[in-house]
Amino acid sequence: MKTRDRILETARDLFNTHRFGNVTTADLATECGIAEGNLWYHFKNKRALLEALTEGFLVEVEHRLALLPSDEARVLEDYAAMIAALMSEIRRYRFLYRDQADYGEHTDQLLQRLPGIYRDTLSQFQTYLHAMLKAGHLELDRDRLPSLATNIVVVLRYHLEFLRESGADSEVGSGAVESAVEQHLTLFRHALTAHAAERLDLALRQLTVNA
Amino acid sequence: MKTRDRILETARDLFNTHRFGNVTTADLATECGIAEGNLWYHFKNKRALLEALTEGFLVEVEHRLALLPSDEARVLEDYAAMIAALMSEIRRYRFLYRDQADYGEHTDQLLQRLPGIYRDTLSQFQTYLHAMLKAGHLELDRDRLPSLATNIVVVLRYHLEFLRESGADSEVGSGAVESAVEQHLTLFRHALTAHAAERLDLALRQLTVNA
């Protein structure tokens, strides 16, 4: 792999694990197996590196937001696919959501867009829940959908932080992501038909196996 | 107020707003209106300051964990009082939960106790929910209580972070805390009797007015 790409991937991993502000450029260079000076050949400064990572994030978000329920018969499987994309995004770019306070004064590129991303994500979930309602999978008062969508997003986004703060292993492969997905299902599983709950469980389980 | 106490309170505020790792001792001294050198008369080093704050936190947690449903007739009001104490704790010591990655290698005092605190908090919520069940306020499958308690804790703990990441004002007085309390109610409001929901709403509203 090209050095530039290795730097980006290593940086993403280190930032996710130790926070952006706690990873020094010396740490990053060592982990990449290159000299610190070499970093500045590939990136003008630490912020430029952050911005390169941000671009990858924004592309991934755009693709995930485009995943909408296609066909009434497959809304549950479409939902599971969207959840898989969202969790991959949250896992791979966790530090971008989390470490905003470390970026200093000017990272407008990201900070201006995150509110919109959350807004679009909430409405994406409402679209899915509405489609499940229409397909007869979900039995729920329509005016409860907005708050349910918010609860879903909060649980999916923060269950990893909850596990970390609780002292549990929250790394990839520890089952933390699976645990977050399972936990979010408890928010509306009781309102699904038995058949829909079973299909959704299956679809979600298959996706985490493949990821 | 004694200088030492003013340092502690100012530090708590600055840490909550800007993160522990992003607040320099120069910032803190300036905000206190004292010379930086004077800080080291009152505290051996930055970590000693953190440990002094941690002690106050642990005392507050212990008091809050001791708030249990007293009497079947008042379980809803007791619950509201406990929620008020928990939110005050989360608001006042937000950085302690959040900034663990900034503390360096050795803050065993806090890091060893947080997992236990979360565990005790979850079981505290299960106790309350169980009491509401017994008092006939809540109609819910008993085996849904553990996951509901987890969802409640996650929403109460992270709704403030969610608002901050979303670009909303998450400071005290902005209504963020009230919004978190309101949001957590959507997790089980539909399972409360109409009478219980009304009483709980009232009790929670009175408490946030007083706080």
Next chain:
DNA sequence: GTCTATAGCCCGATAGAC
């Protein structure tokens, strides 16, 4: 108890050889 001055360290970034 509070101040000024400064030591000593670590960090991000530059210069220039190879």
Next chain:
DNA sequence: GTCTATCGGGCTATAGAC
């Protein structure tokens, strides 16, 4: 494209006058 050497700046903490 990668390295070594080093600079300037900011940070925590100390020393010592008042």
